[in-house]
Amino acid sequence: MARGGQGLARVAVVVRAGAAPLWWLGVFAAGTGVLVPGVTGRRIGVLAGAALFVVAAAVVARARRGRYTALARDAARAGKYDVLQDRAVTVRAWRRGHRWWLLAAFAVALGSCVAVPAAGGMLLAGAGAGLRLKAAWLGRREHAEDVLLWVRVDWLGVRGGAPAGKRVGGYRSTGIAAGDAAPGGARRRAAALV
Incomplete structure (x- = not known):
């Protein structure tokens, strides 16, 4: 980075990066599990x-909200030389860093079908839904405050860690039009870019 700038990744994009893989792996594991009669x-x-889905979605969506709120409240303005990471790069880094965890969770969800059909897959899908809800909550907060929240890439680590983890010392903020992701971490629509 030139002149002391930092690489910054969108907080909501990091949160949302795991939602789709967890959801689809969970749906596939649950669908496969329904085909097996299982012990129960x-x-x-x-x-x-279904109960595990609801509980997982609620727990994941609510987890560490106080920490996110505190970091967002104390966010410093991004500097002139800070580099904003593209949404696709952030998502790719997170998924690459967590691929073995995702595969292990999928294998456990599939294996649990022998005992309790579909339950493990629905738990996994619930975690994915919870991440999506948390990203939507962050998006509503960003939209209400008219800022986008960013975290330093080096604080996330090589594996794209948690954006509210112990290593994260604070967030940076930019205007709502910065970067290529809308509030909440979704892709910007073409009309919004014009």
């Missing part, structure tokens, strides 16, 4: 899975 039977497995 399909009906109990699906009911248990």
